[in-house]
Amino acid sequence: MTLMMIYRPLLEYFGPQNWWPMQRGFRPPEWEVCLGAVLTQNTNWSNVEKALSNLKASGIISKQDILRLGENELAELIKPSGYYNQKAKKLRILASFNGKVTRNNLLSLWGIGRETADSILLYAYNKPYFVIDAYTRRIFSRLGLVQKDSSYEELRHFFERNIPRDTAIYKEYHALIVELGKRFCRKKPLCNECPISHFCESAPSGDRDECRSRKFPKHR
DNA sequence: CGCCAGGGCCTCA
DNA sequence: TGAGGCCATGGC
Numbered sequence: 606m607t608l609m610m611i612y613r614p615l616l617e618y619f620g621p622q623n624w625w626p627m628q629r630g631f632r633p634p635e636w637e638v639c640l641g642a643v644l645t646q647n648t649n650w651s652n653v654e655k656a657l658s659n660l661k662a663s664g665i666i667s668k669q670d671i672l673r674l675g676e677n678e679l680a681e682l683i684k685p686s687g688y689y690n691q692k693a694k695k696l697r698i699l700a701s702f703n704g705k706v707t708r709n710n711l712l713s714l715w716g717i718g719r720e721t722a723d724s725i726l727l728y729a730y731n732k733p734y735f736v737i738d739a740y741t742r743r744i745f746s747r748l749g750l751v752q753k754d755s756s757y758e759e760l761r762h763f764f765e766r767n768i769p770r771d772t773a774i775y776k777e778y779h780a781l782i783v784e785l786g787k788r789f790c791r792k793k794p795l796c797n798e799c800p801i802s803h804f805c806e807s808a809p810s811g812d813r814d815e816c817r818s819r820k821f822p823k824h825r
Numbered sequence: 826c827g828c829c830a831g832g833g834c835c836t837c838a
Numbered sequence: 839t840g841a842g843g844c845c846a847t848g849g850c
């Protein structure tokens with residue numbers, strides 16, 4: 606079993622997710638992707654949309670707009686996204702960053718951890734970093750392809766080694782993982798309706814392929 | 826009402 | 839280097 610053998614049925618089942626538009630010739634505004642990447646930390650995207658529409662309704666879009674605003678006023682506008690005091694601080698720090706956009710430079714900023722950094726690098730700057738989140742860890746450990754306690758960097762390298770180095774695929778795959786996690790591979794999984802249960806070690810045995818070759822060694 | 830969502834930081838071993 | 843506590847709103 607390969608990672609692309611899982612990608613294909615997910616794409617067929619859910620269709621292209623089109624998170625941040627990824628067509629040729631179109632780049633989403635980098636700063637707007639950064640806004641979303643911070644606001645969505647441990648938060649439902651529908652709450653992020655409320656925060657983003659508050660910002661837009663107030664004409665607050667650009668980095669300069671964010672920095673012109675006081676931290677408390679910014680916090681008030683992004684309140685629906687939760688953790689609004691922390692996120693207001695994080696956004697001001699990120700908005701004032703003017704250095705070269707590298708992973709290490711992003712990680713050096715307070716409030717930007719591995720997942721947020723990789724989301725920004727991939728979706729805003731089109732750099733081939735695979736984004737790992739809680740769904741990724743849950744889904745692929747249930748599938749039996751990785752260990753539950755693998756570190757972030759171990760998981761990221763595992764995906765980057767086993768997927769074609771194509772940012773369009775990275776973007777789509779991560780979005781599909783999130784969709785599968787929300788719809789089927791929940792904390793209490795809905796294996797009976799899951800489109801990839803036949804690949805899964807954790808699914809009830811009736812839904813599973815009993816005779817399949819394991820192409821990957823268990824990831825440590 | 827409880828649970829959880831596209832995390833990250835700090836503290837304390 | 840990892841577990842646990844903290845940050846917080848809104849939808850179901």
